[in-house]
Amino acid sequence: MTNLVVRDLAPAFGAEISGLDPKIPLDGETLGELRRLFDERALLVFRDIEVDQAFQNYLSYAIIGREVPKQSPSVDPKRESFISNRTKNGISPSGRLLFHTDMMWCGDACELLSLYGVEVGQPAAPTMFVSAAKAWETLPADLRERVGTREAKHIHDLSYERSGGDPTVQFAKFDDDDCVAMPIAHRHPRTGETILYVCQQMTSDIVGLPKDESDELLEALFEHLYAPENVVVHDWRRG
Numbered sequence: 001m002t003n004l005v006v007r008d009l010a011p012a013f014g015a016e017i018s019g020l021d022p023k024i025p026l027d028g029e030t031l032g033e034l035r036r037l038f039d040e041r042a043l044l045v046f047r048d049i050e051v052d053q054a055f056q057n058y059l060s061y062a063i064i065g066r067e068v069p070k071q072s073p074s075v076d077p078k079r080e081s082f083i084s085n086r087t088k089n090g091i092s093p094s095g096r097l098l099f100h101t102d103m104m105w106c107g108d109a110c111e112l113l114s115l116y117g118v119e120v121g122q123p124a125a126p127t128m129f130v131s132a133a134k135a136w137e138t139l140p141a142d143l144r145e146r147v148g149t150r151e152a153k154h155i156h157d158l159s160y161e162r163s164g165g166d167p168t169v170q171f172a173k174f175d176d177d178d179c180v181a182m183p184i185a186h187r188h189p190r191t192g193e194t195i196l197y198v199c200q201q202m203t204s205d206i207v208g209l210p211k212d213e214s215d216e217l218l219e220a221l222f223e224h225l226y227a228p229e230n231v232v233v234h235d236w237r238r239g
Helices: 028-041 054-063 131-139 141-147 212-225
Strands: 007-008 017-018 045-046 127-129 151-154 180-183 183-186 195-198 203-206 229-234
Touching: 017 028, 028 045, 054 212, 131 195, 131 212, 141 212, 180 183, 203 212
Parallel strands: 017 045
Antiparallel strands: 007 017, 127 229, 151 180, 151 203, 183 195
C-alpha cells in the first residue's frame, strides 16, 4: 500500500493528499483508502504528482467504483474539456465563473469532476469549492421547513442575470434548452447523504412558487450555501 499523507483542508470537508504513486491499477488498499476519503471529505487535492490523461481518467472512475469507458474522452464532451486561454476551443479563457455544479441541468449529472493543472501560470485564479452536504446539515430549521419536498429547476446558465452587473463574470449561450427539476433536498446517489441541491449559476427557480417568493428563497439558500465557513479556496501552483 502506498504511504499516503493526508491533511484536512478545512473542518467541514476537503483533504490534501501526498505520497500517491500514480500507477494503473492502484493496489486494493490504496484505492479503498482513497474511496473512503472521497466519500468522507468530498474534495481531494493531490500534491506533488505528475500524471498523464490515462491515469487521470483511471483514478476518476476507479474512485467511484466504475470502469473507465472504452470510448475516447475527446468524443464525449462530458468527459473532457480544457480551461485555457491558449488551447484551441479552450473554455473560460478569462473572467470569473459563478458557483456551479457541472451538468446540473441534466438528469445524468457528473458523479465526479477531476481538474488537473497542465500549465499553471502565475498569478493563477483560484477555484472555490463548497460542501452541499454540510450546507444541508447546517441549514436553519426555518429554511429546511420552507424547502420541504420542493423541487428546483436547473438550466444551462444564469450568469448574466446573477452577475449583479459585474463585467468580469463569464456567461455562455447554448444551442439547446436542456433543463431538469430535482429535489432541493437531494439524496447523494452513492453516499446516501442529503445535499442542498441548488447553485448560483444554474438553478433558475423553485417549482410551484411565485417568482418573487422563489427568488427570495433561492437567495437565502445561496447565502447559506456560499457562507465563508463553507468555502474551501484552492490556489493553483506547480505541484
